[in-house]
Amino acid sequence: MSSLRRLPGIGPKQAERLALHLLRAPASETETLGAAMREARARVRACSVCLDYTEGDTCRLCSDPGRDRSLVCVVEQPTDVAAVERSRSFGGLYHVLHGRLAPLHGAGPEALRTPELEARLKGGGVTEVILATDSDTEGEATALWLAELLKPYPVRLTRLAQGVPLGGHLDYLDEQTVSCAVKARRDYGGGR
């Protein structure tokens, strides 16, 4: 039960419920689950290009000849790759940092998979790096630090636009977001 409790999002109550279920279920069920976990663990590895999880040597996206290799979108976690892919707005490749700067939790630059990113940039062919870390304090700090790290490379550095989210009501947004949206306002199909 203490192993179950170490899973993310599993509290003591839920761990107890899971443990009881596993004890009551037929032994074969526990066996199947254990085998599936062991197999996944053995088969899934980091893509040799972008470090996203994959079963092969390179992931589905990195081996797709249709993707634009000159564009690299840098994200914190594999789930962020999925989020950008769902938006169908990006045709380049990714780089997964597998972390973020979080000094208060003891995560310094060594927690980020940046050597692999620098190696890609040294390899040439990349013209733009999009720093798509989260928009909270630690994500912003990570983006700033990355911008500094990547300055020597001849690539354009960009960051996701900040502003009002779709469906957003002015009245419910925090001051910083409104401030950001006012300052970054854009021209809108009008006269002159």
Next chain:
Amino acid sequence: MSSLRRLPGIGPKQAERLALHLLRAPASETETLGAAMREARARVRACSVCLDYTEGDTCRLCSDPGRDRSLVCVVEQPTDVAAVERSRSFGGLYHVLHGRLAPLHGAGPEALRTPELEARLKGGGVTEVILATDSDTEGEATALWLAELLKPYPVRLTRLAQGVPLGGHLDYLDEQTVSCAVKARRDYGGGR
């Protein structure tokens, strides 16, 4: 009690609770509340410039000589004026539409206080109109319709930036917001 139920956010239970309170409380309390409501209703009116609520002829912002009169931020409701003011990012004046296009609820262009806005633009001196309606379907439709309406005037039309809200995690954002943020990405203090 049926009058109480017509207030926004007051359901049958809450109306009953309020009605019982008013019956049990000393008569003077009910009198004070009634008088306050009547007085507020009599004293508060629409600012003759921006239509925001005010007690004088023009509101505090419109009578402030320090505000930039060439910039007009068009919002749906008086609460939106407060939201933009809290952000301390805007030094111009406002125009309150007191509504939005909502065809499904029978609110067409006649529901919007646009004649007053057009009169302001005809008066001259305005160089930029920021369409700061909400970022949901009806707010976007209102902005589009306004852009069309204001096309004949020699002013720059802008719209609040859309993108990731501050503190936003990529993983929790909807696809359209991520798509918008990727497309509108901006240069970020980097090399070349």
